[in-house]
Amino acid sequence: MPSGPATPAPRPVLASLPAYRPGRPPAPVAGLTAYKISSNENPYPPLxxxxxxxxxxxxxxxxxxxxxxxxxxxxxxxxxxxxxxxxxxxxxxxxxxxxxxxxxxxxxxxxxxxxxxxxxxxxxxxxxxxxxxxxxxxxxxxxxxxxxxxxxxxxxxxxxxxxxxxxxxxxxxxxxxxxxxxxxxxxxxxxxxxxxxxxxxxxxxxxxxxxxxxxxxxxxxxxxxxxxxxxxxxxxxxxxxxxxxxxxxxxxxxxxxxxxxxxxxxxxxxAIDELTVRVKDLVAERERVEAALAVQGWRLPASQANFVWFPLGEDTAAFAEVCERRALTVRPYGTDGVRATIGEPEASDRLLEIAARWRAARA
Incomplete structure (x- = not known):
């Protein structure tokens, strides 16, 4: 019989694959409604x-x-x-x-x-x-x-x-x-x-x-x-x-x-007409969030999607941790930045509150 591994072995490439990291679920915090804006999901329920x-x-x-x-x-x-x-x-x-x-x-x-x-x-x-x-x-x-x-x-x-x-x-x-x-x-x-x-x-x-x-x-x-x-x-x-x-x-x-x-x-x-109205609402919310962040002093890339990008570099993990302590789950990317999905207006307000405090603490 031909020699080989003692047990069936998966392809070696699997050991070197980067892990796909899905958006984490919202972390509960006493006294706060938790929001998940770590995945680019539509916050509206199905029609x-x-x-x-x-x-x-x-x-x-x-x-x-x-x-x-x-x-x-x-x-x-x-x-x-x-x-x-x-x-x-x-x-x-x-x-x-x-x-x-x-x-x-x-x-x-x-x-x-x-x-x-x-x-x-x-x-x-x-x-x-x-x-x-x-x-x-x-x-x-x-x-x-x-x-x-x-x-x-x-x-x-x-x-x-x-x-x-x-x-x-x-x-x-x-x-x-x-x-x-x-x-x-x-x-x-x-x-x-x-x-x-x-x-x-x-x-x-x-x-x-x-x-x-x-x-x-x-x-x-x-x-x-x-x-x-x-x-x-x-x-x-x-x-x-x-x-x-x-x-x-x-x-x-x-x-x-x-x-x-x-x-x-x-x-x-x-039902494309109904869905188009929802998309317009999300775009309007994105524009509200971007305008408020600009007033705070953030200089972010203009988004054409349903999320905004904070290019925070080495501060990425720290910003995500601050958000989590406030029951807001965002998506950190290594030392590149944080992505925050446009979701419920209440989630956007929480994000704006955290972003304002972050800027003020570093002013």
Whole structure:
């Protein structure tokens, strides 16, 4: 018999994977209502119409869901003005991203992305056997597109562009992205990750679907988790050229998008007017928070997402600890900064109170 380990051994890459750290739940503090703004969740409960559809669909959970996500893909194609064959669905946008990596990458390939950006990027890259190539953000916490272009080599298979960027909230301008794509080799896939698209108000933000029509090496990645408030059901999708979309469907976990998720996503598309009102309310709350922080003296990157970014450096952990003592859970990122989700106005008020005291103590 061939020699080998005494027991089954997982792949060595797992030992070196960075850990994905989900937002912590709120810490209870006597006399205070606890708020969790450490995950970029929609604070509003599901719409009643969506809940009603989910309850009705629950009666059929003894059956497998439609593996092809047919009704959802048709509805998305009609809404977005693309072909049904261009849509691939998965378990949240991060699930679809995993499908992209499986379809595109082999051991030794490289994946270029900005850093700091979505923390799943190096994980899904390494799991595909590829090598992560992080490129530092600019001093303004934005994608450094010239540096990312310079990081592309003959081994690069995929480039990830997160706009608005998680966790800094900054966006990549349409004109800059087009110039970047003009210079990217046509065989390199560029993924425009738009998990926070619905919160964008800046007129210079990219029109990704138009870009995808002009550049056949572009995939657009979106989700129902944020603006649609379906984070707990895990459904996302990609808009891609048909051959690539077919490959993404082939690499998807069979029946991965469950029956309730498909029903809720369809119902949410039908209730888009109600959801748009909620998004506008969150954007207005974001603008209120940003304006108040600016008055306090904070100079933060302008956010186009549903969160704000405090680039606190070595003070990151201390700020997060102060928030926790006040029953407010935020998301610290090493020694880079703290991300705070825009949630209930009461949570925003708590954040503003803490931020004001922090500034005053260091004045």
């Amino acid at each position: 009643r119409s969506v809940l009603a559809v989910v309850r009705e669909a629950a009666a059929g959970i003894n059956r497998y869901p439609d593996m092809g996500n047919t009704a959802l893909r048709e509805a998305l194609a009609e809404r977005l003005g693309v072909g049904v064959g261009q849509i691939a669905c998965g378990t949240g946008s991060v699930g679809v991203l995993g499908q992209i990596m499986t379809a595109m990458c082999e051991p030794g390939d490289e994946v270029v992305f900005a850093w700091r950006s979505f923390e799943a990027y190096p994980i899904v890259t390494a799991l595909a056997g590829a090598r992560p190539v992080p490129v530092p953000l600019t001093s303004g916490h934005e994608h450094d597109l010239p540096a990312m272009l310079g990081a592309i080599t003959s081994r690069t298979k995929v480039v990830l562009v997160c706009t608005p960027n998680n966790p800094t909230g900054t966006f990549v301008p349409d004109a800059d992205l087009r110039l970047f794509l003009d210079a990217v080799p046509p065989h390199v896939l560029v993924v425009i990750d738009e998990a926070y698209l619905e919160f964008v108000t800046h007129p210079g933000a990219p029109d990704s679907l138009s870009i995808a029509r002009d550049f056949p090496n572009v995939v657009v990645l979106r989700t129902f988790s944020k603006a649609y408030g379906l984070a707990g059901l895990r459904v996302g999708y990609a808009v891609a050229p048909e051959p690539l979309a077919e490959a993404l469907r082939a690499t998807a976990t069979p029946f991965g998008v469950n029956l309730l998720a498909q029903a809720a996503a369809l119902a949410s598309l039908e």
